[in-house]
Amino acid sequence: MDDRTEKDATQDVTEAFVAHRRLLFTVAYEMLGSAADAEDVLQETWLRWVGVDPGTVRDPRAYLVRITTRQALTQLRALGRRKESYLGPWLPEPLLTAPDVAEDAELAESVSMAMLLVLETLTPTERAVFVLREVFDLAYDEIAEAVDRTPAAVRQVAHRARARVAARRPRTVASAAETRRTVEAFRRAVETGDLRRLLDVLAPDVVLLTDGGGVVRAALAPVVGAEEVARVLGRIGAAAVLRPARINGGPALIVLLDGEVDTVLAMRVGDGLVTGLYAVRNPEKLSYLDGETALSR
Structure with missing residues (x-):
């Protein structure tokens, strides 16, 4: 040659x-x-x-x-x-996703925190x-x-x-408008520390999973129920800045402390309520958030 x-x-x-x-x-x-x-x-x-x-x-x-x-x-x-x-709890490494990923409903679901946890089974x-x-x-x-x-x-x-996936797949589906309203109400409640408003936007059986990887503070077991979850979220504090984002094709908040990413809080929404929360705090899993991630079918 x-x-x-x-x-x-x-x-x-x-x-x-x-x-x-x-x-x-x-x-x-x-x-x-x-x-x-x-x-x-x-x-x-x-x-x-x-x-x-x-x-x-x-x-x-x-x-x-x-x-x-x-x-x-x-x-x-x-x-x-x-x-x-x-x-x-082990959670997937969060990815900032571009708008076209969120618009592709099947792809967005397949990379969602909830689905990736199902695939773990x-x-x-x-x-x-x-x-x-x-x-x-x-x-x-x-x-x-x-x-x-x-x-x-x-x-x-x-x-x-x-x-096996069908038996565990999350059933809740929310419109884009409903999701935006719910996420905004959730964000305001967390930022202001308004427990009553927070309880109003959390589903009674909401589940919070927190992944600290043994490196930073995190619950070592799922936190279940609106009151227990609200109590944990109340610790975020007024010093934090909550920035809306699309993570793994779905709604999320990036929690910033002193300008640094402290937590990625991905969420699942249904019937106008937050039904699931996935808090990734392990620093090793937050290093890939510098820009939008290119996902493709």
């Missing part, structure tokens, strides 16, 4: 990876719930991709998804062992199959190559995973 031909081949390989990078990141993130680990997977995918002879690849997108899925499965099994010793293979089939609509034979199973076995895994 002469220098020009080799240069063209290198450019083709690079362009193919860049063209599908957003998709690959989303696949890895939905499997792992961690942007940092997803980036590690993409680095490994790139290293393997540049070592492939482009002439042997019929479908670069499918090939790259296969590499990414296999690398993510390896990471997912290692993460599972780490999570067993995690102190307190699946085995690594079930999670990979569910993400590739239900979110990205890959064919069973493509998924089979990615997870080293037969298409028939993948169909069975997909059926089992769908049933």
Whole structure:
């Protein structure tokens, strides 16, 4: 291969990876719930991709998804062992998401805190199959190559995973207008420390999960019920600045103390009330909030 031909081949390989990078990141993130680990997977995918002879690849997108899925499965099994010793509730690493993600209802739901926690209940293979089939609509034979199973076995895994997710999937759905009103009422109540207004906007059975990772103060068990949750939120204090944001495709508040991100408070809304709260305080999980995250179907 002469220098020009080799240069063209290198450019083709690079362009193919860049063209599908957003998709690959989303696949890895939905499997792992961690942007940092997803980036590690993409680095490994790139290293393997540049070592492939482009002439042997019929479908670069499918090939790259296969590499990414296999690398993510390896990471997912290692993460599972780490999570067993995690102190307190484990929550996904929050991502600032662009408006087009929130407008894509299916994609927004698939990366929501609630759904990522549901996916945590699946085995690594079930999670990979569910993400590739239900979110990205890959064919069973493509998924089979990615997870080293037969298409028939993948169909069975997909059926089992769908049933498990359906049994746990959050049911509440709120309109954009209702969500905005509820989030604004919640924000004002927290900022002013108005317990009565806060209780009015919290569902009676609201659940708050807090992830401090054993590094910063956080509840080590779910906080359940409006009064208990309101008591915890009352500790935020007047010194904090609450900035509305779209996190993982849904409504959230970023809590700033002295100009630094202290907590990301993602929420689930239904029937004009806050039904679920996910407070990520672990500093290691807040370092990826510098800009909008590119997610793609």
